[in-house]
Amino acid sequence: MSTPSDPLVSTAWLAEHLDAPDVRVVDASWHMPAAQRDPGAEFLKVHIPGAVFFDIDDISDETSDLPHMIPTAAKFASRVKKLGLGDGSRIVVYDSLGILPAARAWWHFRAMGHEDVVVLDGGLPKWIAEGRPVEDGPASPQERHFTPRWQADIYRSLEQMRGIVDSGKEQVIDARAAGRFEGRDPEPRAGLRGGHMPGARNIPLSALLAADQTMLPPDQLKTVFEKAGVDIDKPIVSTCGSGITASVVALALARLGKPRSAVYDGSWTEWGGLADVPVATGPAT
Secondary structure (H helix, E strand, O other), rough: OOOOOOOOEEEHHHHHHHOOOOOEEEEEOOOOOOHOOOOOHHHHOOOOOOOOOOOOOOOOOOOOOOOOOOOHHHHHHHHHOOOOOOOOOEEEEEEOOOOOOOHHHHHHHHHHOOOOEEEEEHHHHHHHHHOOOOOOOOOOOOOOOOOOOHHHHHEEOHHHHHHHHHOOOOHHHHHHHHHOOOOHHHHHHHHOOEOOOOOOOOOOOOEEOOOOOOOOHHHHHHHHHOOOOOOOOOOOEEEEEOOOOOHHHHHHHHHOOOOEEEEOOOHHHHOOOOOOOEEEOOOOO
């Protein structure tokens, strides 16, 4: 079985390869606290056969006061090997929204050096809508060894972002909705300033997805980036509220053959909560 070159796979592809010995299916569902949904409990009620649950909030940096920041390589390896996700695994990640937290888990694996990972286009909603098989109950994976290999080039820290905003050496794409980007709408997390990083371009999540929550095809994605004034052939770092939607931007760029774009891990939850960083309001200029 060959690994798809596209970072997304269709429900038909997964159905065909679901029983392949090296394929591992991962449910990375997550919801904003205001949604009052428990993705772990939902997993126990329904998931794709053979899937394991990747808890974005648990597999994170417990020393940070920011939500679901990427953990150390040692912690990541310890957690995922217990999920049966290891060297040689062909990992397919999905979520219960379509494409959102699955992209974050995809970025986590790639940041840890595991390139054989893809996202299920349309996620669990599309899978269920097509009448494909599901199961319930807890997962029972067999532990596998995972060798982390940190990929610093696709990660950006606060200090790196300070330098990028000052120098303009990388294009910054903010995936929040336009109202939040421009500072017109309040942030869902208390205590954050409104607006965006000076020089950033705005490509909301909704611009990357079709009505059925699948990702747009490459030709349409290219148009979205062009209209936003982004040159995909030059360095790009994406940001959003807490690093989840930013990962969807990275996934879209990978679909366009640009797999090494970076994600600002702290995103606006970090930047917007600081008093000593610059903030712009209004449309991108």
